[in-house]
Amino acid sequence: MVDIDVPVWAARLRSLRRGRLWSRRELGKRMADAADETSRDRLPAQETLAWMIQLWEAGEGRPDERYAELLCRAFGVDEKELFVGEATGTTLWHHLTGIPLMPGMFTADEEERTGRAIEQPQRADEGTVGYFRAILDAYTRTDLRPADLINVLRPVFAGIEEFHRDSSAPVRRAFLLLAAENAELISRMHHEAGDPGGALTWSDEAIHDAREAADTLLEAYTLAQRGGLSDVGGSPGQLVALAVAARERADLPPHMDALSRHHEAQGHALAGDLDMCHRRLEESAQSLAEPGDDTPYRFDCSAEAHNTLCVGCLVDLGRARGAIELLEAGPPKAPMTYASAYALARMAHAFADAHERERSVETARQALAVARQTGALRALRELAKVQIPPQAARRRRILV
Secondary structure, three states: OOOOOOOHHHHHHHHHHHHOOOOHHHHHHHHHHHOOHHHHHHOOOHHHHHHHHHHHHOOOOOOOHHHHHHHHHHHOOOHHHHHHOOOHHHHHHHHHHOOOOOOOOOOHHHHHHHHHHHHOHHHOOHHHHHHHHHHHHHOOOOOOOHHHHHHHHHHHHHHHHHHHHHOOHHHHHHHHHHHHHHHHHHHHHHHHOOOHHHHHHHHHHHHHHHHHOOOHHHHHHHHHHHHOOOOOOOOHHHHHHHHHHHHHHOOOOHHHHHHHHHHHHHHHHHOOOHHHHHHHHHHHHHHHHOOOOOOOOOOOOOHHHHHHHHHHHHHHOOOHHHHHHHHHHOOOOOOOOHHHHHHHHHHHHHHHHOOOHHHHHHHHHHHHHHHHHHOOHHHHHHHHOOOOOOOOOOOOOOOO
């Protein structure tokens, strides 16, 4: 049997931190927030606390009573659960695979059964599929940093791929479908993290897995999302072709139909075809308004996302005034996400192209702050394209 190369409590500490997508510095900050004023003043600097956490996770020393209590408060667990516990096997397989440990989300029995299936894939069943589906759903959120999501989703994908290769026939296809969805999500996160090569590579993987699974709806979804990588590469004609191919592959639910028409509109905008871009945007808005959608995949199909895309198309077409009219009718919402960072960057671009210097500068500052906080490197790339109009020269009165 494989042994953990560090004490069980150290492996559990690292698995808990990684499952929450916290850096060691973030965990140190949360420990400080959990302390009362007196003990907080006695804590070391953040850099030192992060270094101490690194040592604990390596099993080089154990937190004393004071730090142990703060760790438990930060994680929301009791001391027995973190430092003693009975789930040695659970900790083992999470530690070895890198698959996130999410306390409270699964029962002890579900954890144990999944660990046994990791060790012997032939044991995988619908419950194992459900376990990985729940993890994927839990991380399909826009309030998480793209680079952090990539780090946590890649070992999940590796685990799913292993099950797809080695599990029994009844669940093999279910794992393949999960692999395609996981790969598509990782592709989008590479896109938001400013990594075009990674976005295309994982998009290829998603399309390949969907085709191997012979699921036309999932293949259509992966094709439509590939068309959304409009600022990654490829000609406008290729982007349009991908969106059209998505609709030809399957009878799409309304929101997926809107997604494909969204991305086709982007291709037409980049090609400078105002009429076709406008037509596709109208069609996508009509699809979004249809009731009773049963789209099985998660993506942003909100009115705000639609407006952001319309603004982007108008900017690409050189029609900044039209973009500003849309922005004034429905500005991006306040939440700090990589999506809102990109929407603000597009706003700054529109204001700059319309020679509204002050609004462009202010919006660019907001976009920069949100992009830095959320790790939205795609938004930073968009900001780099913004050409702020020069400040008008002040008139000087000349006295004779």
